[in-house]
Amino acid sequence: MLDYHLHLWEHGPRTLEVTLEQVAAYCEQAQAEGVVEIAITEHLHRFRQADAVLGGWWEAEPPGAVRDAMADFWYGEVGADLDRYVEVVLAAKDAGLPVVLGLEVDFYRGRMHDVAAILDGYPFDVLLGSVHWLGAWGFDGVGSDVVMAEWDARAVEDVWDAYADSIDELADSGVCDVLAHPDLCKVAGRRPAVPDEWHARMAEAAARGGMSAEVNSNGWRKPAAEAYPAPDLLARFHAAGVPVTTATDAHRLDRVGERRGDVARLLVDAGYQSVAGFRGRQRRAVPIAVAPTPTDGGPSGRVAV
Numbered sequence: 001m002l003d004y005h006l007h008l009w010e011h012g013p014r015t016l017e018v019t020l021e022q023v024a025a026y027c028e029q030a031q032a033e034g035v036v037e038i039a040i041t042e043h044l045h046r047f048r049q050a051d052a053v054l055g056g057w058w059e060a061e062p063p064g065a066v067r068d069a070m071a072d073f074w075y076g077e078v079g080a081d082l083d084r085y086v087e088v089v090l091a092a093k094d095a096g097l098p099v100v101l102g103l104e105v106d107f108y109r110g111r112m113h114d115v116a117a118i119l120d121g122y123p124f125d126v127l128l129g130s131v132h133w134l135g136a137w138g139f140d141g142v143g144s145d146v147v148m149a150e151w152d153a154r155a156v157e158d159v160w161d162a163y164a165d166s167i168d169e170l171a172d173s174g175v176c177d178v179l180a181h182p183d184l185c186k187v188a189g190r191r192p193a194v195p196d197e198w199h200a201r202m203a204e205a206a207a208r209g210g211m212s213a214e215v216n217s218n219g220w221r222k223p224a225a226e227a228y229p230a231p232d233l234l235a236r237f238h239a240a241g242v243p244v245t246t247a248t249d250a251h252r253l254d255r256v257g258e259r260r261g262d263v264a265r266l267l268v269d270a271g272y273q274s275v276a277g278f279r280g281r282q283r284r285a286v287p288i289a290v291a292p293t294p295t296d297g298g299p300s301g302r303v304a305v
């Protein structure tokens with residue numbers, strides 16, 4: 001397995017230090033879990049360099065509790081130094097540890113050219129693209145009363161429309177390599193009765209933009225209660241020729257590689273025979289190994305990635 005979506009810090013205010021020992025500990029945990037390579041993919045919005053360009057972006061949205069919550073969230077998260085982060089992860093990679101340099105890039109409507117300018121010149125291996133916010137509404141903050149009141153105020157089809165619009169713009173921007181948690185719009189467990197048209201849009205956007213898609217086990221921990229993407233969407237990615245990565249989205253060391261067997265089964269069921277690894281933003285295929293169990297050795301054997 002690859003774990004291509006990992007964070008060094010939990011959300012919220014904290015000391016945003018990054019050390020070689022920390023990255024080495026992630027690699028050690030990964031190897032103990034049978035994960036052959038990881039990507040460290042911290043959120044772009046945690047870095048001062050992003051705040052300098054993008055800070056206050058929510059001021060373009062209508063005033064109110066939703067916008068205030070976004071401002072609070074932003075200033076509770078920001079503070080790390082992107083240069084230091086890059087330097088430390090590259091040092092770990094240069095030392096031969098099984099890690100590549102990534103970033104989880106937030107989608108900012110109408111501002112992806114500014115995002116590209118921030119990222120320009122850094123030697124990233126892989127860039128994840130994520131839609132977490134619709135306007136100033138951080139719809140995936142399902143523990144927040146303000147966020148959930150907005151879910152109650154909106155028709156679920158409208159939310160999924162807005163999300164798919166953002167995915168279209170993100171994919172067409174060409175800024176990122178991998179669509180992270182592709183159907184995050186289901187995070188709260190609210191779905192249209194028949195999500196086919198939205199799934200079709202997401203698969204088409206990824207294929208059109210030349211993006212890979214991520215199979216992310218974190219959805220099992222949310223009200224959505226399934227991995228991202230849904231099996232129907234994963235099948236559509238496969239049919240559209242969209243490669244996939246595998247990921248936990250862990251924000252803690254002890255969750256690296258979590259549910260990798262379940263993720264591998266989803267991939268095999270959808271018809272995938274390889275996953276995508278990245279170096280210098282160039283994709284390569286990594287085979288999915290199917291290991292026979294000691295007892296039967298048959299096709300129902302343990303699946304490993």
Ligand SMILES: [Zn+2]
Pocket residue numbers: 104130132180181
């Ligand atoms: Zn995310």
Ligand SMILES: [Zn+2]
Pocket residue numbers: 005007104249
């Ligand atoms: Zn993440």
